[in-house]
Amino acid sequence: MALETHAATGIHSLLWLLIALPLAGAATLLLGGRRTNQWGHLLATGIAFATFVLALMSFVKLAGFDEHARGAVDHLFTYLPVGGLEVKADLFLDPLSSAFTLLVTGVGTLVHVYSIGYMEHDAERRRFFAYLNLFLASMLLLVLAANYILVYVGWELVGVSSYLLIGFWSHKHSAATAAKKAFITNRVGDVGLSIAVVTIFVTFGTVAFDEVFANASRLSSGTATAICLLLLLGACAKSAQFPLHVWLPDAMEGPTPASALIHAATMVTAGVYLIARSHPLFEMSQTALNLVTAVGIVTVLIGGVIACVQDDIKKVLAYSTISQIGYMFLAVGMGPGAYPIAVFHLLTHGFFKALMFMGAGSVMHGLHDETDMRRMGALRKAMPITYITFLAGWLAIIGAPPFAGFFSKDQILETAFADGNYLLWVLGLLGAGITAFYMTRLMCMTFWGTSRVDKDVHAHESPSVMTVPLMVLAVLSVVGGAVLNLTPEGSLTHWLEPVFGHSEHAKSGVSPYILSVVTIAVVLVGAYTAKVMYLDRPVERTAPENVTPPVRWARKRLYFDSVYESVLMRPGQYLARALVFFDGRGIDGAVNGAAALVGGTSGRLRRVQTGYVRSYALGVAGGAMLLVAGLVLVAAR
Amino acid sequence: MNPAYYLFLSAMLFTVGTIGVLVRRNAIVVFMCVELMLNAVNLTLVTFSRMNGRLDGQILAFFVMVVAAAEVVVGLSIIVAIFRTRRSASVDDASLLKW
Numbered sequence: 001m002a003l004e005t006h007a008a009t010g011i012h013s014l015l016w017l018l019i020a021l022p023l024a025g026a027a028t029l030l031l032g033g034r035r036t037n038q039w040g041h042l043l044a045t046g047i048a049f050a051t052f053v054l055a056l057m058s059f060v061k062l063a064g065f066d067e068h069a070r071g072a073v074d075h076l077f078t079y080l081p082v083g084g085l086e087v088k089a090d091l092f093l094d095p096l097s098s099a100f101t102l103l104v105t106g107v108g109t110l111v112h113v114y115s116i117g118y119m120e121h122d123a124e125r126r127r128f129f130a131y132l133n134l135f136l137a138s139m140l141l142l143v144l145a146a147n148y149i150l151v152y153v154g155w156e157l158v159g160v161s162s163y164l165l166i167g168f169w170s171h172k173h174s175a176a177t178a179a180k181k182a183f184i185t186n187r188v189g190d191v192g193l194s195i196a197v198v199t200i201f202v203t204f205g206t207v208a209f210d211e212v213f214a215n216a217s218r219l220s221s222g223t224a225t226a227i228c229l230l231l232l233l234g235a236c237a238k239s240a241q242f243p244l245h246v247w248l249p250d251a252m253e254g255p256t257p258a259s260a261l262i263h264a265a266t267m268v269t270a271g272v273y274l275i276a277r278s279h280p281l282f283e284m285s286q287t288a289l290n291l292v293t294a295v296g297i298v299t300v301l302i303g304g305v306i307a308c309v310q311d312d313i314k315k316v317l318a319y320s321t322i323s324q325i326g327y328m329f330l331a332v333g334m335g336p337g338a339y340p341i342a343v344f345h346l347l348t349h350g351f352f353k354a355l356m357f358m359g360a361g362s363v364m365h366g367l368h369d370e371t372d373m374r375r376m377g378a379l380r381k382a383m384p385i386t387y388i389t390f391l392a393g394w395l396a397i398i399g400a401p402p403f404a405g406f407f408s409k410d411q412i413l414e415t416a417f418a419d420g421n422y423l424l425w426v427l428g429l430l431g432a433g434i435t436a437f438y439m440t441r442l443m444c445m446t447f448w449g450t451s452r453v454d455k456d457v458h459a460h461e462s463p464s465v466m467t468v469p470l471m472v473l474a475v476l477s478v479v480g481g482a483v484l485n486l487t488p489e490g491s492l493t494h495w496l497e498p499v500f501g502h503s504e505h506a507k508s509g510v511s512p513y514i515l516s517v518v519t520i521a522v523v524l525v526g527a528y529t530a531k532v533m534y535l536d537r538p539v540e541r542t543a544p545e546n547v548t549p550p551v552r553w554a555r556k557r558l559y560f561d562s563v564y565e566s567v568l569m570r571p572g573q574y575l576a577r578a579l580v581f582f583d584g585r586g587i588d589g590a591v592n593g594a595a596a597l598v599g600g601t602s603g604r605l606r607r608v609q610t611g612y613v614r615s616y617a618l619g620v621a622g623g624a625m626l627l628v629a630g631l632v633l634v635a636a637r
Numbered sequence: 638m639n640p641a642y643y644l645f646l647s648a649m650l651f652t653v654g655t656i657g658v659l660v661r662r663n664a665i666v667v668f669m670c671v672e673l674m675l676n677a678v679n680l681t682l683v684t685f686s687r688m689n690g691r692l693d694g695q696i697l698a699f700f701v702m703v704v705a706a707a708e709v710v711v712g713l714s715i716i717v718a719i720f721r722t723r724r725s726a727s728v729d730d731a732s733l734l735k736w
Contacts, residue, residue, distance in 0.1 A: 611735025613667075613728045617658050 005071035005210065008093070011057045012072040015091045015144060018054055018101065021047050022137035029130035037126050041119075044129035045112040048136060052105035059098045070095055070498050073146060080149065087207060092146035096343065096499045099492070100143040100273060103347055104266050107354045108136050110469035111261040114358050117465035118257050118365060128168060128255060135161035135258075139266055143273060148197045148207040151274070155193060155238065158267045159186045165258035166251045178250035185247040189237020193274075196230035203227070209277070216280035221287075228281055228288030231274060232295070239271030241329055242299040245322050246561050249306075252314040256361030259314060264321050264357050265350040272328040272346055276339050279332075279500060289333050296329030297427050302558060304434035308441065309554040311543055312371045313360045316442050317353070320397070323435065324349050330428065331412045338415045339500040340493040344484060345408035347492070351480050352396035352404055355473035359390040362462040362470065363446060367453065373445040374541050375454060380447040382459035385467045387447050389474035394443050396477040398436040398523050401516075404481030410519055411485075414512050429522050436526030444534035452541050643684040650677035662727045664716045668709075675705045 008015060025047040029040045036043070062070050071094040080087035093101075112132060119125040138161055142154025167179030197207060203223055204212050219227075235241070240248035251263050262268070275282060275292060282289055303323030310316045324345070331342035364371060366383055380387040396403040399410060409432060416424040453459055461467070484492040547555075556562060650673055657670030679698045686694030720726050 606736050609735050611732035613731070614659055614662075621655055621659065 004069040005073050005092070005094075006069065008072040008074035008091075011054070011061050012093060013074055014054065015058065015072075015074040015093060016076055018051050018058075018105075018140045018144065019091075019137050021051055021054075022133040022140070026130045026134040026137065029126050029133065034126075040126035041112075041116050041129045044133045045109070045116060047133060048105065048109040048112040051136065051140070052102075052109045055098075055101040055105045058093055059102055062093060062095070062098050068498055084205065085201060085207075087147060087149045089150065090146035090208070091144040092209065093144065094499055095495050095497075096273075096276065097143045099343060099347065099496070101140060103350050104136065104139050104143065107265045107350055107473075108132075108139075108261060110472055111257045111354065111358070114260075114361070114466050114469040115255075115257040117463045118361055119255065122255075124168070128165075128258075131161055131164045131168070132258070132261065135165065135262060135267070139270075142270055146209055148200055148209075148212075151277075152193060152197055155234070155270065156190065158262075158270065159183065159190070159238075162186075162251070162262050162267055165262060166254040168255055168258065169253070172253065175253040178247075178253040182247040182251050185244055186237045188244060189234040192230045192233025192237070196227050196234065199223070199227050199230065213280040216284055219281070219284045221285060224281060224284035225287050228278070228285045229291065231278055231281070232288060232292060235271030235274050235329075236295060237271075238274075239268050239325050239329070240322050241271065241295050241326065242302055243560070245299060245303065246557075246564060248322055249315050249318040249557070252312070252318050256314065256357060256364060259318075260354045260357035260361065263318065264353040268321060268325060269328065269346045269350070272325065272332055272342055275329075275332050276343060276500075279336070279339055283336065289335060292329055292333030293424065294333075296326045296331070296333055297424060297431070299323065299326030300330065300431035301326075301427065301434070302560075304431050304438065305550075306554050306557055307438040308434065309551050310438075311374050313363065313373050313376070313442065313446060314357070314371055316373075316438060317357055317360060320435065320438065321349075321353055323431065324353065324397070327409060327412055327428070327431070330424070331415065334415055334419060334421075336500060338412070340496045341408065341411045341415060343496060344481075344492050345405075345412060347484065348396065348404035348408045348477075348481050351473055352393045352477040355389060355470060355477055356393040356397070358466070358470055358473070359386050359393060362386040362466055365462050365466065366459045367457055370454070370457065373442065374539060374543065375452050376446045377449045377453065377539065378447070378451040379453075379459055383461045385461060386470065389467075389470040390443070390447065392474040392477045394439050396481070398439050398527060399432060399519065400523070401520070402482050404477050404479075407481035407485040410512075410516055413519055414515050417510070417515055429519060432519055433522040433526035436523040437530045440527040440530035441534050444530060445539055449535055449539060452539065640684050640688050643680060647677045647680040647684065650674075650680065662729055664719070664726045664728050667728055668712055668716065671712075672705060672709070675701055 025044050029036055029044060032040070058072075062072065071092065074091040074093070076089040076091065078086060079089040112129070115125075115128065115132065119128050122128065135158060138154050138157030140154075142151060142158055145151045145154055163179050163183045166182050167175050169175045170179070200212060201207050203219065204215055206212060216224075237244040248263060248268065252259055254263070282292070300323050303319045303321075303326060307316050307319035307323060310319060328342045328345050328349070331338045331345060360371075362383065363376065363379060363386060366379075366386070367376065370376065392403065396405040399406045413425055413428045413432070416428055543555075553559065654670045654672075654674035654677060657673065658667050661667050661670065679701050682694040682698045682701070684694075686692060686698075716726065719731055723730060725731075
């Protein structure tokens, strides 16, 4: 690895606080009980802000280092000293993890602030903030870990926090089921990741990033492919990629701020982080990289198509998230030149998707938890701030220049084209068109057109504690892309160069401006189609039944969920029930039966103890006579 | 005289005692039957002692007498105590200690 690292000094030796602070916050709120109800949310928000400040200071100090020495290792203690395996609890700050800590703590702080308003009337608000803090600690551990074991620990912990937050309203059956679905689907990926970590240890004799990557070039292609495919399996589950994407839409059962933080901006991008972080391994296997790209483009299209027919505003955003993370996978699979672009799209997506989720939360807040877009419409008048900020998010995601998404998505398509991978480019372009369609559809059905809101619901704007985070994210969605891309020395690509190495962009014969114009044209077609269908024609309050087969398929989520249910879930349930029966009747039956046999027999036998002395005497006399008779018989032999 | 006659006598006495213990209800009578059994055994011991020309059996008979005397003291006091509380000397009435 070209990056020199050195022991952490100054503020960098306080990196552990990034994890310890939110963890302490979560512990305080969970153990403190009801007496922390009054100030719990303020404590949690304060801690989130403190981690952001710490991340910012660490970033500034890191930027002050020489370009090729931007790596700081904070050795805390030796975590697992077992024979040949010595896992150190090391935190590792480099340009990549620094970018992630800023995103996680920054969006995290905004979500905390927003949740103060959103969860105000929830009796369990304190518990919600405890989980948010727990998530913050887990996610920061995941991105700061300096070896695969610690990454795995963080990986599992974000899974747990996600499970807790999805099932936050566990009195709702759907929320409890969704939490289970998310957890079990993630388990599939966790198996892949754990086998990958073990394989890495067996192959390299260590799990530390620097040692593994330094020796990556000695990998045989077979081993490299095996490790990378297992890592990809883990990444697919966590990032909700095809074929393990099914849990994310159901995860919308959780409170909306949690969806914004975990299921849009940060946790679901952990898969992209894992692949980007392990890039020296992936570079040893072209097969694995190709598969990453394939997974990415398939997911872009699947997510996009299903998002087009969803009527639930959060579900549209969920499928949109799946689709956008597909773009990141697409980019990260295209090799060295495209890693920074994947991270770039990840950051901009973190801004605008968190913004739109929180905007959707604001809409739900104003409409008494209505999520069906067919019962919205014309909300731009009732909720002007939410509308304006959402507008910024919409322009950013469809890639309108100069909003954030334009720069990142455009670069992905441009790289695909420059690599000569025209099929990928065309499909990516199609994905961009679909994105424009479903997001414009969402805007038309929610904010524009005529009002279809129920008579007894009076839409109102959310309090400022909720709208201010929206405004901050809106500003980031507007300028984030330009700031991260255009400033020459401070551009993200340049910033990440010490991690990913320098690589010249492949240049195609076609000017990038022409490609951008093509992309924008496709986006306009998508947006215009949506406008014709959902703005110029009236939207019905219930979803129409007589629809074309493709719409019907998309409404059935392209049958992924049904197939998984009938092939995996039902047999699993039958197996579980059979095992419960076997356990209850078989194993417990044998144990309980033996006990009942002994009990029953002794119950009858004790009747022999009659309490009459004469009967005992008869027993003694009889026994003595038997003994004597036996002796006589033996003597007679 | 043939010593075996003494053995027949003691066997008959022992049988009478055993049957008495098993069929009689009055605690005092049961008690006397037990004494009868003990003395039947004593007679056997003395007879065998005589037959074998050794004193072991006679010494053992003394031990049995001592034990029987001690047993009479304890047993009779128990019977009196039970009679005082329950107004009955029947062994079948004192059947609380069961199951």
